[in-house]
Structure formats: structure tokens, C-alpha cells
Amino acid sequence: MKRIYFNEVVTRDGFQNEPEFVDTDAKIALVDELSQCGFAKIEVTSFTSAKAIPMLRDADEVMHRIQRVPGVEYTVLVPNVRGADRALACRADELNLVMSTSETHNLANLRMPRERSFAGLRDVISIVSGQRPVNVSLSTCFGCPMEGDVPQSEVLAWAERFAELGVRGLTICDTTGMAHPAQVATLCTNLRERFAGLQLTLHFHNTRGMGLANVLAAVQSGIDRFDGSLGGLGGCPYAPGASGNITSEDAIYMLQSMGYETGIDTARLLAVARRLPEVVRHAVPGQLAKAGRITDLHPAPPSVAELKEMFL
Amino acid sequence: MKRIYFNEVVTRDGFQNEPEFVDTDAKIALVDELSQCGFAKIEVTSFTSAKAIPMLRDADEVMHRIQRVPGVEYTVLVPNVRGADRALACRADELNLVMSTSETHNLANLRMPRERSFAGLRDVISIVSGQRPVNVSLSTCFGCPMEGDVPQSEVLAWAERFAELGVRGLTICDTTGMAHPAQVATLCTNLRERFAGLQLTLHFHNTRGMGLANVLAAVQSGIDRFDGSLGGLGGCPYAPGASGNITSEDAIYMLQSMGYETGIDTARLLAVARRLPEVVRHAVPGQLAKAGRITDLHPAPPSVAELKEMFL
Numbered sequence: 001m002k003r004i005y006f007n008e009v010v011t012r013d014g015f016q017n018e019p020e021f022v023d024t025d026a027k028i029a030l031v032d033e034l035s036q037c038g039f040a041k042i043e044v045t046s047f048t049s050a051k052a053i054p055m056l057r058d059a060d061e062v063m064h065r066i067q068r069v070p071g072v073e074y075t076v077l078v079p080n081v082r083g084a085d086r087a088l089a090c091r092a093d094e095l096n097l098v099m100s101t102s103e104t105h106n107l108a109n110l111r112m113p114r115e116r117s118f119a120g121l122r123d124v125i126s127i128v129s130g131q132r133p134v135n136v137s138l139s140t141c142f143g144c145p146m147e148g149d150v151p152q153s154e155v156l157a158w159a160e161r162f163a164e165l166g167v168r169g170l171t172i173c174d175t176t177g178m179a180h181p182a183q184v185a186t187l188c189t190n191l192r193e194r195f196a197g198l199q200l201t202l203h204f205h206n207t208r209g210m211g212l213a214n215v216l217a218a219v220q221s222g223i224d225r226f227d228g229s230l231g232g233l234g235g236c237p238y239a240p241g242a243s244g245n246i247t248s249e250d251a252i253y254m255l256q257s258m259g260y261e262t263g264i265d266t267a268r269l270l271a272v273a274r275r276l277p278e279v280v281r282h283a284v285p286g287q288l289a290k291a292g293r294i295t296d297l298h299p300a301p302p303s304v305a306e307l308k309e310m311f312l
Numbered sequence: 313m314k315r316i317y318f319n320e321v322v323t324r325d326g327f328q329n330e331p332e333f334v335d336t337d338a339k340i341a342l343v344d345e346l347s348q349c350g351f352a353k354i355e356v357t358s359f360t361s362a363k364a365i366p367m368l369r370d371a372d373e374v375m376h377r378i379q380r381v382p383g384v385e386y387t388v389l390v391p392n393v394r395g396a397d398r399a400l401a402c403r404a405d406e407l408n409l410v411m412s413t414s415e416t417h418n419l420a421n422l423r424m425p426r427e428r429s430f431a432g433l434r435d436v437i438s439i440v441s442g443q444r445p446v447n448v449s450l451s452t453c454f455g456c457p458m459e460g461d462v463p464q465s466e467v468l469a470w471a472e473r474f475a476e477l478g479v480r481g482l483t484i485c486d487t488t489g490m491a492h493p494a495q496v497a498t499l500c501t502n503l504r505e506r507f508a509g510l511q512l513t514l515h516f517h518n519t520r521g522m523g524l525a526n527v528l529a530a531v532q533s534g535i536d537r538f539d540g541s542l543g544g545l546g547g548c549p550y551a552p553g554a555s556g557n558i559t560s561e562d563a564i565y566m567l568q569s570m571g572y573e574t575g576i577d578t579a580r581l582l583a584v585a586r587r588l589p590e591v592v593r594h595a596v597p598g599q600l601a602k603a604g605r606i607t608d609l610h611p612a613p614p615s616v617a618e619l620k621e622m623f624l
Contacts, residue, residue, distance in 0.1 A: 107616045113623045146612045178606045180569035181528050208606070209518075209562035209599035212525040216493050238610050239603035241595075250521035257492035283553075287521035291551035294490045294520070298550050300458045304419045311425045 001261045005040035005225045007201060008248055010276075011062075012043040012077055014233030015055050017244065018280055024058040026279050028065050033272045034230070035069040038264040043075045043096060043227070047083035063090035075135065079110070084124045088131060095128055096171070097121045098137040101155050102144030105175070109139070118161065125165045133168035137203065141187070143178030145238040152187050156194060169199030171227060174214065176236045177207020177243075181217035188221035201225035204246045206232060206285065207239050211246035212254055219255065226251060230269075231276040231284030247286035249273045257294065266293065313573045317352035317537045319513060320560055322588075323374075324355040324389055326545030327367050329556065330592055336370040338591050340377050345584045346542070347381040350576040355387050355408060355539075359395035375402035387447065391422070396436045400443060407440055408483070409433045410449040413467050414456030417487070421451070430473065437477045445480035449515065453499065455490030457550040464499050468506060481511030483539060486526065488548045489519020489555075493529035500533035513537040516558045518544060518597065519551050523558035524566055531567065538563060542581075543588040543596030559598035561585045569606065578605065 011027055011034075027045075034042055044066065050057035059076070068074060075094035076087045087095050099117035100106035106114045125134050141155045159170050172191065184202075191200055202218045202225070204211045215226060228248030235244040252264050273289040323339050323346075339357075346354055356378065362369035371388070380386060387406035388399045399407050411429040412418035418426045437446050452459075453467045471482050484503065496514075503512055514530045514537070516523045527538060540560030547556040564576050585601040 104612050104616055107619045107623075108613055111615070111619060113619075116623065143606060145610045146616075148607065148609050177603065180566055180606075182570040206521075207599060207603045208565065209559060210524055210566050212522055213528045213566060216525045216528055242599050242603040247521060253520065254492055254522050254525060258494040287519060287554050291489065291519045291554040294455060294492075295460065297460050298457045300416050301420055303423070304416055304458075307419045307423060307425075311419075311428065 001259060003224065003261045003263070004219065004255050006248060006252055006262060006264060007041035007043060007075070007225065007227045008034050008039045008230060009043040009227050009245065010034075010230035010233050010248070012046050012056070013227070013245060014229040014231070016046065016053055017235050017237075018055060018233070020281060021055060022279060024061055027058065027062050030272070030279060031062065031066045035067065035072050036265075037269045037272065038262070039072055040225075040263065041073040041075055041094070043077065046077035046079075047086040048077070048079050060086060060090055063092065078124060080120055081123055081127060084128055088128070092132065094133050094135055094168070095124070096135045096137055097124055098139060099158075100139040100144070100175075101150050101158050102140040102147045104146045105140045105144045108146065114158075122165060125167065129166065135169040135171060135199070135201070136162045136167050137171040137173055139173045139175040141172045142174040142183055143176070145176045145178070152190060155187065156190060159191065159195060163195055163198060167198070169201060169225075170195065171201040171203050173203040174205055176238050177205035177211070179204060179214050180210055181213050184214045184217040185221050188218050188223050192222050199225060201227060203227040205234070205236065206243035206246050207236060209243070211243070212251055215246060215251050215254070219260070228252065230273055231286040231289065233276070233280065233284055243285040247288070249288045250286055253288050253293065313571060315536065315573045315575070316531065316567050318560060318564055318574060318576060319353035319355060319387070319537065319539045320346050320351045320542060321355040321539050321557065322346075322542035322545050322560070324358050324368070325539070325557060326541040326543070328358065328365055329547050329549075330367060330545070332593060333367060334591060336373055339370065339374050342584070342591060343374065343378045347379065347384050348577075349581045349584065350574070351384055352537075352575065353385040353387055353406070355389065358389035358391075359398040360389070360391050372398060372402055375404065390436060392432055393436055393439060396440055400440070404444065406445050406447055406480075407436070408447045408449055409436060410451060411470075412451040412456070412487075413462050413470050414452040414459045416458045417452045417456045420458065426470075433474075434477060437479065441478065447481040447483060447511070447513070448474045448479050449483040449485055451485045451487040453484045454486040454495055455488070457488045457490070464502060467499065468502060471503065471507060475507055475510060479510070481513060481537075482507065483513040483515050485515040486517055488550050489517035489523070491516060491526050492522055493525050496526045496529040497533050500530050500535050504534050511537060513539060515539040517546070517548065518555040518558050519548060521555070523555070524563055527558060527563050527566070531572070540564065542585055543598040543601065545588070545592065545596055555597040559600070561600045562598055565600050565605065
């Protein structure tokens with residue numbers, strides 16, 4: 001029974017794309033419920049400017065008021081030194097930095113070239129170093145919605161530069177759901193060969209329906225850490241109406257069904273997932289919450305008993 | 313480049329579960345459009361009683377009026393000898409018979425025990441023999457929503473009995489989306505060992521989000537034939553709100569992206585898929601039609617040009 005580690009990102013990556021503000025109490029309640037489910041890590045919020053992402057303007061309050069459960073790491077997204085200071089003040093267990101491997105995507109999302117992002121993140125890493133582990137999320141590793149192809153050599157080169165700075169982990173993100181399983185297998189194999197000492201996490205989107213197939217391909221290539229979002233929240237502006245992040249409960253349940261150990265209490269997680277549409281006030285893409293587990297059987301219609309009597 | 317064969321089932325399996333009647337002209341137009349996309353096979357309709365499935369009461373007319381494209385096989389579902397006569401009169405290229413490997417599911421769906429179904433289908437096979445190839449679809453091969461586990465030995469035993477009757481192919485159906493990739497890999501490997509001479513088709517549902525992961529696992533186990541439904545139509549009464557059959561265009565696009573040859577013109581197929589919500593008058597689960605292909609790039613926002621000027 002191989003162990004797979006899940007990082008739940010719904011209150012950060014999921015909520016960030018929601019049109020309506022989710023109030024602070026609801027965010028805290030959700031993190032507290034998720035803390036009881038057995039996740040290895042929860043990405044709670046982001047220390048960006050309130051102007052850039054109004055949804056996460058309550059980052060400090062959320063971090064202070066959540067009930068931390070031992071064994072769960074509470075990570076936060078940090079864009080710069082100012083964000084790092086706030087994250088440290090909130091006693092985040094890990095700082096998650098982010099930049100894109102595509103120049104155009106970095107300019108569009110972070111409003112600066114990749115080299116400038118790298119320099120800024122290097123400063124964050126040197127400040128935080130020794131105090132907290134750092135993870136770096138590399139966006140658009142499987143393609144950029146504006147540039148197209150992102151060569152794997154480019155991804156590996158950026159990964160190398162951060163590895164040299166002593167980060168604990170790298171998250172390889174399929175930001176807009178452009179990955180396919182063959183590409184995933186190749187990149188994951190290369191990453192594991194080059195960065196055996198790092199925590200390697202894969203972050204997939206289900207934009208084109210391939211999310212769980214990509215998880216399967218990654219697991220087959222030896223990857224044991226994944227980001228997922230409750231209910232599949234976290235749509236992408238380039239694909240209106242399409243699915244967002246892979247659905248945590250669907251991905252976790254698939255791997256558990258296959259015999260992997262995830263540490264997650266699926267019944268509890270499903271109960272939380274089923275309350276999510278109320279929190280965000282719309283239906284969500286996740287399937288398991290609608291269909292129930294494979295072992296949740298249905299009663300046979302009354303006619304079956306009659307037919308059995310008649311025939312058997 | 314390995315060849316994968318797709319059977320499009322939207323006008324039979326997909327429409328069968330639709331609440332509103334799709335008129336005959338719309339069905340014919342859709343089959344005709346699908347015929348231009350490069351499918352190996354199209355399951356056009358079902359020769360059941362009009363009372364049992366009112367949606368398909370126009371089966372004979374649809375079969376007579378579609379424009380057949382050479383190279384595409386037009387198959388039909390046939391429940392009994394009377395249906396077989398109608399199918400032969402309509403010059404169906406193949407007859408597709410169906411029964412469940414679960415006794416309870418067979419009683420609930422076909423209103424008779426499996427042995428009685430088998431005897432009826434054996435009669436159909438002996439009548440049709442030599443005139444047309446026969447395929448048998450075995451339902452609930454990965455689990456029954458009422459009984460639960462269906463042992464693989466049971467599936468193999470029913471497959472064996474039909475193989476002995478000289479059928480050309482078997483479709484192994486995950487009728488309510490209970491399969492997971494490890495189970496798929498085992499059963500597919502066993503089936504290929506035992507029935508090397510038969511056309512083996514896998515029929516997956518995306519009820520719990522694992523549809524394309526199961527396709528991937530099946531392909532890895534050497535399977536090269538799949539059923540799919542345009543737009544992912546074909547929900548299941550046991551999982552209201554959940555996805556139905558795997559989405560043809562999503563599955564095909566995944567395999568093409570991985571380098572498999574499907575014979576399908578994806579651009580054409582996507583154009584057809586995008587008209588489907590109009591035909592059935594509701595949104596459909598398929599993702600690719602919403603997100604577009606990976607190569608359908610988006611323009612960078614104007615700010616990117618300004619930032620490039622400023623920084624680069």
C-alpha cells in the first residue's frame with residue numbers, strides 16, 4: 001500500500017476564482033472541517049494584496065482563527081517579501097511561492113518578466129531560509145494558453161534554479177489543463193530522476209476532462225503528492241464553463257479504490273464536499289459527491305422481488 | 313502510432329436517457345454529421361418496443377434515412393428475435409445484444425433472469441448467424457449498483473458462453489461508473505488472454521470522474537476499442553446529476569494527444585459536439601467542447617505588450 005499525499009487548495013486556488021465573496025467565518029469553518037479529513041497539507045490562503053485578490057483579503061484573520069490539527073501542514077501562497085513577513089507572522093507551516101515557466105503567462109499574471117519574478121522569489125527564500133520550508137509552484141509546465149508549447153527543458157531549467165536555492169519542494173502545475181498522460185509520464189520521470197531529494201507535487205486541472213487520467217499517469221511514474229480542490233473549484237478564465245482543478249474527493253477516491261493509502265477519511269470528506277455548493281452558492285464539478293461511493297448501493301426496485309419469485 | 317477504434321453511442325445510449333423526445337430529423341442529421349467524423353462504428357438506435365423506450369420509437373425510419381458512409385459500421389441494439397428481424401430488414405451492419413452479468417440488474421432492467429436472457433440471445437445469434445456479425449454488450453462488469461461486487465470470474469464465464477456461440481465481439485460495460493483503473497487493468501488483461509480472437513470493446517461511464525483514467529488503463533492493457541457518447545450524454549438513474557457515458561470527444565482527444573491514431577477529425581467532431589446542447593436543450597458534461605483544443609491558443613492581454621516594452 002503505497003502512501004499518496006494530498007494538498008487541499010480549495011480555500012486558496014478554488015476560492016480565488018469565485019465571483020462572490022465567501023465570508024471569513026465560512027472560510028474558517030471549511031478549513032476546520034478539512035483539517036479533520038486527513039489531508040497532509042492544506043493551502044489555506046494567499047498573502048497577496050487585497051486589491052489584487054479581494055476574495056483573500058482576510059488571509060491574516062483566517063490563518064489566526066483556524067484550529068490547527070497536528071500532522072496537517074498549513075501552507076500559504078506568498079508572492080513577495082511583504083507576503084512572506086505576513087506568512088511568518090501568521091505562523092504558516094510552509095510558504096508556497098509561484099511563478100510561470102511561460103514568459104507571456106508570467107507577464108499576464110504577475111506583471112513582470114520571469115527573471116524579475118525569480119529574483120523576487122530568491123529574496124523571499126533567503127529571508128525565510130531556516131525558518132520555514134519553502135515550496136515553489138511552477139505554472140504552465142504543460143503548456144501556456146497564450147504561447148502554446150512550453151518545452152520540458154524550460155521546466156527542468158527553472159526547477160533546477162529553485163532546487164539550487166534549497167527549496168523543500170516543487171509543484172509542477174498544469175495551470176489551464178493542457179497536459180495529457182503521455183506528456184505527464186515523461187516529465188514526471190525526468191523530474192524524479194533530476195530532483196530525487198525534493199518533494200514533487202503535481203497540480204492538475206480537469207479543463208479538458210483528462211485530470212484523473214493525468215493523476216494516474218503521474219502515480220505510475222512514481223509521483224506521490226498532488227494538489228486537489230474540493231468539488232473541483234478553481235475554473236480558469238481561458239475556459240469559461242469548463243472544469244477547474246481536479247476534484248480532491250474524486251482523485252482521492254480513485255487512488256483509494258486502487259489500493260493506495262491516502263490517509264483521508266472519504267466519508268467525512270464527502271460530507272464536507274456536499275456542503276460546498278451552499279458555501280459558494282452554485283453547483284460544482286465534482287462527481288463523487290453526486291454519485292456516492294461505489295459501495296453505496298441502491299435498493300432493487302420492488303419488481304425484482306416479484307420477478308425472482310416468478311422465475312427463480 | 314497504434315490505432316484505436318471508437319464507437320459513437322450518443323443517439324442510442326445517450327438519447328435513451330434524455331427526458332425530452334429528440335425528433336427524427338434531428339437524430340438523422342446528427343448521425344449524418346457523426347458519419348463524417350471518422351468513427352469506426354456508430355450505434356444508431358435500438359429495436360426495442362416503442363413502449364419500453366419511446367425515445368427510440370423511430371428506429372426503423374432513422375436506419376432507413378441515414379446516409380451511410382463507406383467504412384463506418386452502423387450497429388443497432390437488439391433485445392430479441394423480433395428486434396433482430398427489424399434490424400436485418402434495416403440492413404444494420406452489426407447487431408448488438410445486451411444482458412447483465414448481475415442477476416439483480418438483469419431482473420431490474422430486462423425483467424428476466426440472466427439464464428432466460430442468455431437463451432433468448434442464443435436464439436437471436438443462431439438466426440442472425442452468417443448474415444451479420446454479432447456483438448454482445450455485458451452490463452455491470454465492474455460492479456452492480458444494487459448487488460455491489462461482480463466477480464471477474466462471473467464476467468469471464470458469461471464472456472466465454474457467448475464466445476462459444478461465435479459472436480464477433482464483446483463489449484465490457486461499466487454501466488454505472490463503478491470501475492477503477494486497477495480493476496480495469498486486471499479484467500482487460502484477463503479478457504485479452506482468454507479472447508484474443510474477439511473484438512473487445514470497453515464501455516465506461518464517468519459517473520465518479522474516473523472515465524478517462526479507466527480508458528487510459530484499458531489502453532495500457534492493450535484494449536483498442538471504446539464506446540463513447542458525444543457530449544458525455546447518457547446519465548444513469550442511480551446517480552442523478554452525475555456524468556453519463558465517457559465523452560467521445562474528450563476520450564478521443566486525449567488518445568490523439570498521446571499519439572494514438574483514432575481516424576477521427578477532431579475539429580469536425582467538436583463542431584458537432586458544440587451543437588449538441590441545442591439538440592437536447594440542456595448543457596452537457598463534455599469538457600473539450602467548452603475548453604477547446606490545447607492548440608486553440610488565446611491572445612495575450614494588451615498589458616503584456618506594454619510590460620514587454622517596459623522590461624524586455
